[in-house]
Amino acid sequence: MSSLPRRVKSEAKALTSEDDELPSLLNSSSESEEEEEEWEPKSKIAKRPRLPKKNEAKTKKVASPRLAVAMKKVKKIAVKEEMSILNMVSMPFWQDVSLIIAPAEDDRMQLQKPKEEDTGTKRKTLNQKPEVPKKMEINSFQGKNVKSLESDEKPSTSIPLVGNQVKHEKSEEDFAFDEPPFKKIKSTTCPEGKPVKNLGGNKVKEEFEMNWDIVQALSEITNVEPWVCANLIHLFQEENTIPFIARYRKELINNLEADALREVQQTLEELRTVAKKTHTMIQKLKKEGKLSGCLLTALLNCRTLEELDHVSAPYKTGSKGTKAQRAKQLGLEPAALSLLQNPMELNLFSYIRPNTKGLSTIREVEAGVQHILADIFAKDKDTLDFIRKLCQQRYICIQSALAKVSSKSGNEKDIDKFQLYHEFSCNIKNIQHHQILAINRGENLKILTVKVNIPDGVKNEFCWWCVNERWRPKQFLKPELMRILRNSVEDAYKRLIYPLLCREFRSKLTSDAEKESVMMFGRNLRQLLLTSPVRGRTLMGVDPGYKHGCKLAIISPTSQILHTDVIYLHSGQGFREAEKIKRLLLRYNCSTVVIGNGTACRETEAYFADLIMKKYFAPLDVVYCIVSEAGASIYSVSPEASKEMPDLDPNLRSAVSIARRVQDPLAELVKIEPKHIGVGMYQHDVSQTLLKATLDSVVEECVSFVGVDINICSEILLRHIAGLNANRAKNIIEWREKNGPFINREQLKEVKGLGPKSFQQCAGFIRFNQEYIKTFCSNKKTDLGSHALLTKAGAQGKKKSKPTPCASQQPNPLDQTCIHPESYNIAMR
Numbered sequence: 071m072s073s074l075p076r077r078v079k080s081e082a083k084a085l086t087s088e089d090d091e092l093p094s095l096l097n098s099s100s101e102s103e104e105e106e107e108e109w110e111p112k113s114k115i116a117k118r119p120r121l122p123k124k125n126e127a128k129t130k131k132v133a134s135p136r137l138a139v140a141m142k143k144v145k146k147i148a149v150k151e152e153m154s155i156l157n158m159v160s161m162p163f164w165q166d167v168s169l170i171i172a173p174a175e176d177d178r179m180q181l182q183k184p185k186e187e188d189t190g191t192k193r194k195t196l197n198q199k200p201e202v203p204k205k206m207e208i209n210s211f212q213g214k215n216v217k218s219l220e221s222d223e224k225p226s227t228s229i230p231l232v233g234n235q236v237k238h239e240k241s242e243e244d245f246a247f248d249e250p251p252f253k254k255i256k257s258t259t260c261p262e263g264k265p266v267k268n269l270g271g272n273k274v275k276e277e278f279e280m281n282w283d284i285v286q287a288l289s290e291i292t293n294v295e296p297w298v299c300a301n302l303i304h305l306f307q308e309e310n311t312i313p314f315i316a317r318y319r320k321e322l323i324n325n326l327e328a329d330a331l332r333e334v335q336q337t338l339e340e341l342r343t344v345a346k347k348t349h350t351m352i353q354k355l356k357k358e359g360k361l362s363g364c365l366l367t368a369l370l371n372c373r374t375l376e377e378l379d380h381v382s383a384p385y386k387t388g389s390k391g392t393k394a395q396r397a398k399q400l401g402l403e404p405a406a407l408s409l410l411q412n413p414m415e416l417n418l419f420s421y422i423r424p425n426t427k428g429l430s431t432i433r434e435v436e437a438g439v440q441h442i443l444a445d446i447f448a449k450d451k452d453t454l455d456f457i458r459k460l461c462q463q464r465y466i467c468i469q470s471a472l473a474k475v476s477s478k479s480g481n482e483k484d485i486d487k488f489q490l491y492h493e494f495s496c497n498i499k500n501i502q503h504h505q506i507l508a509i510n511r512g513e514n515l516k517i518l519t520v521k522v523n524i525p526d527g528v529k530n531e532f533c534w535w536c537v538n539e540r541w542r543p544k545q546f547l548k549p550e551l552m553r554i555l556r557n558s559v560e561d562a563y564k565r566l567i568y569p570l571l572c573r574e575f576r577s578k579l580t581s582d583a584e585k586e587s588v589m590m591f592g593r594n595l596r597q598l599l600l601t602s603p604v605r606g607r608t609l610m611g612v613d614p615g616y617k618h619g620c621k622l623a624i625i626s627p628t629s630q631i632l633h634t635d636v637i638y639l640h641s642g643q644g645f646r647e648a649e650k651i652k653r654l655l656l657r658y659n660c661s662t663v664v665i666g667n668g669t670a671c672r673e674t675e676a677y678f679a680d681l682i683m684k685k686y687f688a689p690l691d692v693v694y695c696i697v698s699e700a701g702a703s704i705y706s707v708s709p710e711a712s713k714e715m716p717d718l719d720p721n722l723r724s725a726v727s728i729a730r731r732v733q734d735p736l737a738e739l740v741k742i743e744p745k746h747i748g749v750g751m752y753q754h755d756v757s758q759t760l761l762k763a764t765l766d767s768v769v770e771e772c773v774s775f776v777g778v779d780i781n782i783c784s785e786i787l788l789r790h791i792a793g794l795n796a797n798r799a800k801n802i803i804e805w806r807e808k809n810g811p812f813i814n815r816e817q818l819k820e821v822k823g824l825g826p827k828s829f830q831q832c833a834g835f836i837r838f839n840q841e842y843i844k845t846f847c848s849n850k851k852t853d854l855g856s857h858a859l860l861t862k863a864g865a866q867g868k869k870k871s872k873p874t875p876c877a878s879q880q881p882n883p884l885d886q887t888c889i890h891p892e893s894y895n896i897a898m899r
Contacts, residue, residue: 274300274303274304276342276345277342277345277346278342278345278346278348278349279345280344280345280348280370280371280372281367281370281371282371282373284303284338284341284342284345285299285300285303287341287373288303288334288337288338288341291337291341292330292333292334292337294324294326294330294334295324298322298323298324298326299334301319301322301323302315302323302331302334302335302338303338305319305322305323306335306338309827310831311770311774311792311793311831312328312331312332312335312767312770312771312792313328313770313771313774313775313792313835314774314792314793314830314831314834315331316328316331316771317774317775317834317888318834318890318892328767328771329589329592329593332592332764332767333585333589336585336760336764341373343375344372344373344374344375344378347375347378348369348370348372348378351369351378351382352366352369352370355382355385358385360385365381365385368381368449368451369381369382371451374574374577376570376573376574376577377574380449380570380573381449384445392441392445393441393445394441394442394444394445396428396438396441397428397437397438397439397441397442398442400426400428400429400438401421402421402429402435402438402439402442403442405418405421405435405439406439406442406443406446409439409443409543409547409551409554409555410443410541410543410544411543411544412544412545413543413544413545413546413547413548413551414545414546416551418432418435418436418439419432421435422435436554439554439558440554440557440558440561441561443554443555443558443562444558444559444561444562444565444566445562445566447536447541447558447559447562447566447567448562448566448567448570450540452540453536453540453567454567454570456532456535456540457528457532457563457567457571458571458574460528460531460532461524461528461571464524464525464527464528465497465525466497466498466499466522466523466524466525466575467495467496467497467498467522467523468495468496468498468501468506468509468520468521468522468523468575468576468579469494469495469520469521469522469523470491470492470494470495470509470512470513470518470519470520471492471493471494471518471519472485472488472492472493472517472518472519473516473517473518473519475516484515484517485517488508488512488517488518490508491505491508491509491512491518492518494509495523498522498575498579501579503582503583503586503587504583504587504751504752506579506580506582506583507583507584507587507751507752507755507756508752510580510583510755511752511755520576521572522571522572522575522576524568524571524572529560529563529564529568532559532563532567533556533559533560533563536559536562537555537556537559541555541559543555584755584756584757584760585760587750587751587752587755587756588750588756588757588760588761588764589764590750590751591744591745591749591750591753591761591764591765592764592765592767592768594749594750595744595747595749595765595768595769596768596771596772598698598735598739598747598749599735599736599739599740599768599769599772599773600735600736600772600776601735603732603733603734603735603736604662604732604733605627605733605734606627607627607660607661607662607733608624608625608626608627608632608658608659608660608661608662609624609625609660609662609663609664609729609732609733610622610623610624610654610655610660610662610663610664610729611623611624611625611664611666611725611726611727611728611729611730612663612664612665612666612674612725612728613666613668613699613702613721613724613725613728614639614665614666614668614669614670614671614673614674615668615669615670616640616641616669616670617641618636618721619636619637619638619639619641620636620637620638620639620670620674621634621635621636621721621722621724621725622634622635622636622637622651622654622725623722623725623726623728623729624654624658624660624729625726625729625730625733627733629730629733629734629737631715631718631726632658633654633658634718634719634722634725634726635650635654636721636722637650637651639673639674639677640670640673640674644677648681648686651681651687652686652687655687655690655692656687656690659690660690661687661690661691661692661693662692662693662694662695662732663678663692663693663694663695664694664695664696664697664728664729664731664732665678665694665695665696665697665728666696666697666698666699666702666724666725666728667696667697667698667699668699671696675694675696678692678694679694682694695732697728697731697732698731698747699724699727699728700746700747700748700749701739701742701743701746701747701748702724702727702728702731702742703724704742704743704746705723705724705727705741705742705746706720706721706723706724706727707720708741710741710786711723711727711741727741736772736773736776736787737783737784737787740769740773740786740787740790741786744762744765744766744768744769745761745762745765766790769790770790770791770792771792773787773790773791773835774790774791774792774835775835777835777836777837777888778791778835778836778837779837779838779839780802780806780811780812780818780836780837780838781806781811781812781838781839781842781843782839782842785799785800785803786799788802788803791832791835791836792831792832792835793827793828793829793830793831793832794828794832797823798821798823798824798828801821801822801823801824802818802821802824805820805821805822810846810850811842811843811846812838813838813843813846813847813879813880813881814838814879814880814881814882814885815833815836815838815882815885815891816879816891817879818832818833818836830892833890833891834888834889834890834891835888837885837886838881838882838885838886839886840881840883840885840886843881844881847881882894884897884898
């Protein structure tokens with residue numbers, strides 16, 4: 071080994087020469103190594119320098135990827151370790167190959183092994199004896215299990231090595247092809263996070279099974295990856311809230327925004343509603359004895375309520391049955407099926423019954439057969455799929471016109487509102503959401519008539535396809551039977567399929583427009599709630615008015631009401647009132663005026679602007695702003711306002727609300743029902759339950775993401791934190807009043823009605839002001855010290871008393887951050 075120091079100096083040369091000295095090691099697994107060589111990226115093979123040897127045998131050309139990578143990665147190791155590894159490289163071939171890979175010391179060998187409990191999967195460790203790989207393992211690049219091959223190709227994930235420290239740069243499971251990387255989920259047993267792909271596979275067990283997979287359907291409708299949809303279904307099943315998922319489960323949902331999560335949740339509810347209604351319908355039809363095999367399949371294929379309605383309409387009680395059902399009752403179904411299956415033996419004249427209505431002539435028999443065939447065509451899944459696909463490729467437009475009735479007798483004012491839509495036509499792919507809502511409103515008021523226009527080309531192509539491909543008879547058809555088949559297809563399109571398509575298009579456009587309207591409400595509400603507050607100022611709120619005067623309220627920087635008054639600026643007493651305003655502003659050192667944007671807003675603004683321009687309020691440098699007063703009057707007469715400001719006149723409460731909207735918009739606006747803030751379009755035309763659910767969710771998201779200080783926030787604000795409700799908020803306030811301020815997040819578990827799930831959801835969004843808690847704790851300790859001295863003698867014979875909350879609890883600086891308690895130990899490390 072005298073040449074060893076030189077070998078260390080010129081590392082690259084030494085390693086390549088070693089490469090060629092070692093082929094004897096590979097004989098044991100040459101076959102599998104050849105296959106692995108094929109899988110190795112070309113760039114790697116090209117970069118590996120090799121000395122040409124003409125006399126070398128064919129098998130010896132294969133250099134182990136395992137060894138090559140090991141050699142490359144060893145380059146940066148300190149001289150001592152380099153020597154020990156090179157010593158091992160030159161060992162005889164019968165010794166364990168894995169020894170070449172592992173560093174010399176024992177403790178490093180242990181660190182090389184990936185922890186099995188961390189990954190949650192059994193993995194081939196580096197210190198095992200290499201088995202001859204099977205062909206199956208090579209194909210694992212395509213499948214999900216890349217581990218075994220990568221433990222061969224990437225033997226060391228811990229370089230560079232400095233002293234005894236070994237650093238894992240990437241988990242082997244982070245590398246996968248054609249699919250997203252493995253996600254890490256935190257749990258109580260493994261807080262660092264276990265790498266998981268999803269929470270329980272893409273198969274989700276639903277209460278009501280359908281012929282379609284709910285994960286796949288959800289993914290197609292929302293354009294979200296299937297694995298994310300599967301994870302979301304599990305997370306929603308476990309009653310996780312949207313703010314919690316969006317902030318603390320990002321790795322499981324591919325960093326989706328809260329709005330996207332809300333959309334997935336709504337779509338999931340819709341799909342579950344369809345599944346539930348379908349199963350109810352199946353049970354009902356089974357009871358009535360109307361359920362056949364093909365009807366069951368048709369029902370289980372339905373994905374929307376429109377499809378379900380289309381399939382189940384003929385079987386509803388109370389209807390006198392469809393034309394097809396009446397024809398079936400007359401016994402014409404065998405004739406219709408025979409026309410498609412075995413037309414040579416069909417004789418329609420044998421079905422004539424002169425005394426029976428519907429069978430008395432050959433024309434009536436043909437009509438009955440035609441109705442049965444039309445019904446079969448209109449309920450066939452392939453036929454409907456074909457016509458839907460055809461419609462996607464063509465120009466389909468929605469048209470609206472002035473209704474004839476409304477033009478004769480109707481309110482001119484209402485008719486003029488819809489002037490844009492008196493002669494309106496637009497492609498359904500390009501129409502705007504607000505246009506759909508306007509057309510729908512006009513139609514509901516009977517001012518407009520609306521129709522969907524599908525071009526004739528669609529009908530012609532569809533009829534040709536049905537006769538010549540989908541429903542082509544098994545044998546030659548006589549001309550009169552061919553005529554019946556053609557008429558059946560046309561009848562199916564005109565009477566059944568076209569109306570279904572129109573309903574589908576209209577309902578899809580309407581539901582999309584409603585969703586967009588609700589989303590716009592949500593977006594506008596979020597912007598309003600997250601307006602930056604004006605903190606640390608004394609403010610004067612002005613609710614303007616003419617006859618009843620302008621209501622004033624002055625509030626302190628901590629939102630306490632300092633003064634309320636009424637002034638009459640617009641009844642010729644403006645100059646006298648200016649003295650009063652100046653006196654109030656100087657007394658409370660208030661230099662900001664907030665004016666509501668209601669009646670008399672402009673006049674009030676001009677009045678204050680004039681006084682400010684004349685420097686009337688000197689030495690104060692007064693400024694003013696205008697704020698939306700939407701919902702202020704509703705709030706002023708609400709039970710919350712009466713509870714908060716019992717002694718104040720409702721008119722003056724609105725002035726207080728206007729001032730507080732500038733000081734802390736979030737805390738003030740959550741007191742008002744979101745729909746009264748009026749920040750969207752067609753509020754009364756959209757689904758009220760959907761609107762309420764979405765707006766409440768947006769409020770919850772805003773309050774949670776901003777966070778609340780548990781020791782000073784109001785009960786109303788606390789209600790909107792994820793995982794809390796009115797009852798739990800009330801219990802928290804009662805606990806606070808009884809035991810003093812909360813010291814840390816763990817104390818939340820002591821509150822009545824706040825279980826582990828609620829704690830998990832709300833803990834990350836609740837903050838603790840550390841300065842306030844330190845002051846409280848230091849005061850408490852001095853009290854406890856004196857109290858302990860007094861009670862020491864008396865307590866000796868008794869049981870140990872429960873430690874007081876402050877004695878047992880210590881403040882935690884992480885409680886004022888958005889880090890979740892489940893991650894505290896990582897943060898501490």
